[in-house]
Amino acid sequence: MTALRRLVLRGANSTRQPISRSAAAGSTFLLPVRSTICAGRSDNSTLLHQTAWYSCTTTTSMSSSNIPKDHAGAGTGNVHDQMLPSSMHDKELFRYTKYPRTVSIIGAPMTYGQPYVGTGTGPNMLREKGLRPKLTKLGWRVEDMPDLDFDPKTLLSSDGKGNTIISSQRDPPNAKNCALVGRGSSLLADAVESKLRKGFFPLIVGGDHSIGIGSLTGILRVRPDTGIIWVDAHADLNTPHTSSSGNFHGMPLGLLMNHPDNGPAKNFDFSTLPGFEFLDQQGPRISPEQLVYVGLRDVDPAERIWIQRLGIKTFTMTDIDHLGIGRVMDEALAHLKGRPLHLSYDIDSVDPMLAPATGTTVRGGLTYREAHFVAEFVAQSGDLASAEIVEVNPSLSSDDGANETVELGLQLITSFMGKSII
Numbered sequence: 001m002t003a004l005r006r007l008v009l010r011g012a013n014s015t016r017q018p019i020s021r022s023a024a025a026g027s028t029f030l031l032p033v034r035s036t037i038c039a040g041r042s043d044n045s046t047l048l049h050q051t052a053w054y055s056c057t058t059t060t061s062m063s064s065s066n067i068p069k070d071h072a073g074a075g076t077g078n079v080h081d082q083m084l085p086s087s088m089h090d091k092e093l094f095r096y097t098k099y100p101r102t103v104s105i106i107g108a109p110m111t112y113g114q115p116y117v118g119t120g121t122g123p124n125m126l127r128e129k130g131l132r133p134k135l136t137k138l139g140w141r142v143e144d145m146p147d148l149d150f151d152p153k154t155l156l157s158s159d160g161k162g163n164t165i166i167s168s169q170r171d172p173p174n175a176k177n178c179a180l181v182g183r184g185s186s187l188l189a190d191a192v193e194s195k196l197r198k199g200f201f202p203l204i205v206g207g208d209h210s211i212g213i214g215s216l217t218g219i220l221r222v223r224p225d226t227g228i229i230w231v232d233a234h235a236d237l238n239t240p241h242t243s244s245s246g247n248f249h250g251m252p253l254g255l256l257m258n259h260p261d262n263g264p265a266k267n268f269d270f271s272t273l274p275g276f277e278f279l280d281q282q283g284p285r286i287s288p289e290q291l292v293y294v295g296l297r298d299v300d301p302a303e304r305i306w307i308q309r310l311g312i313k314t315f316t317m318t319d320i321d322h323l324g325i326g327r328v329m330d331e332a333l334a335h336l337k338g339r340p341l342h343l344s345y346d347i348d349s350v351d352p353m354l355a356p357a358t359g360t361t362v363r364g365g366l367t368y369r370e371a372h373f374v375a376e377f378v379a380q381s382g383d384l385a386s387a388e389i390v391e392v393n394p395s396l397s398s399d400d401g402a403n404e405t406v407e408l409g410l411q412l413i414t415s416f417m418g419k420s421i422i
């Protein structure tokens with residue numbers, strides 16, 4: 001029955017309508033982004049992209065008028081101390097987070113790692129759907145800071161305060177929006193590091209998956225032995241040397257992976273990537289054994305070679321079909337046993353019928369229950385110490401598809417933050 005259900009789901013045509021940018025702009029979707037101006041791979045795409053990003057942050061920034069009453073204070077730096085009784089404390093879940101368990105929502109509205117506008121709206125969309133009260137209900141003390149400032153003016157200024165803008169640097173080959181991604185990653189790394197040092201649980205809300213560069217750097221600075229569960233349709237193991245798109249959302253693991261016998265970024269000279277100076281040769285790196293993939297189904301040729309050569313523990317969709325998600329997660333957690341865990345959840349791991357509003361959809365993804373099971377099982381292990389959700393882009397689908405995707409993202413967050421059926 002389950003197999004049949006999965007076959008039906010994976011075999012059916014995706015409902016995703018590949019919306020052209022102009023169509024997205026005309027839609028009445030929640031997010032009034034003028035996305036027509038973003039596109040292309042031409043030389044000036046960076047500029048177009050930035051312009052679009054401005055409009056997107058302006059229209060969705062949190063002001064007291066657009067925050068529903070029960071979310072008032074979200075993103076304003078408040079700590080909400082109103083903890084409700086919860087089974088989570090009895091069960092010794094989230095044992096790496098100091099008691100009383102505090103989750104720090106770190107909004108990372110990064111869009112520069114891929115070509116579409118709209119990916120930066122994730123944090124506010126999730127807040128508007130009630131992220132904070134849902135976390136409070138689960139028993140968390142919630143710290144909700146303003147989103148990281150990824151305004152190009154701030155990121156590209158030499159003093160980080162918007163003064164003295166560095167004139168636009170040319171991107172190195174295959175490294176689109178290099179300085180913006182690099183500098184944004186550096187800010188995020190510092191934020192994540194400081195929250196972990198306080199004993200908080202960083203919940204990083206993207207943004208595109210290039211935020212993995214910053215979140216993992218911050219995490220590894222504090223806990224170098226962290227186990228990483230990368231739930232994704234893609235391996236994100238490229239570097240500018242192997243990427244065919246030049247998009248940094250396909251590179252976070254490639255840039256950070258280390259291995260004595262030449263990992264993807266071995267001898268990579270980060271000084272050739274403006275903005276990435278913080279990833280100097282001493283910077284924290286991932287070893288292959290601390291990573292597990294779940295849900296892969298679209299892997300580039302160079303990534304396939306590295307996965308095999310480095311022996312990275314990988315559960316593709318074929319493995320999930322064959323073994324079932326229960327056994328896959330048993331084996332995944334057994335592989336990372338004894339480590340604090342970071343869950344990097346890309347919404348495109350889920351089947352596009354359920355999560356159409358994302359930039360790089362691939363058919364044949366996780367079912368609704370499989371997606372939740374991954375989240376629930378990791379939470380129930382007690383070892384989850386940080387997490388991120390990425391690539392929710394409401395501007396890339398119809399209203400319904402966008403709402404479903406944001407809603408699913410929110411539900412998955414509640415599952416990995418401790419919600420259980422009983």
Ligand SMILES: NC(=[NH2+])NCCC[C@H](N)C(=O)O
Binds near residue numbers: 236
């Ligand atoms: N996190 C993602 N959505 N990654 C998509 C990556 C797609 C492709 N492999 C690339 O490197 O461009």
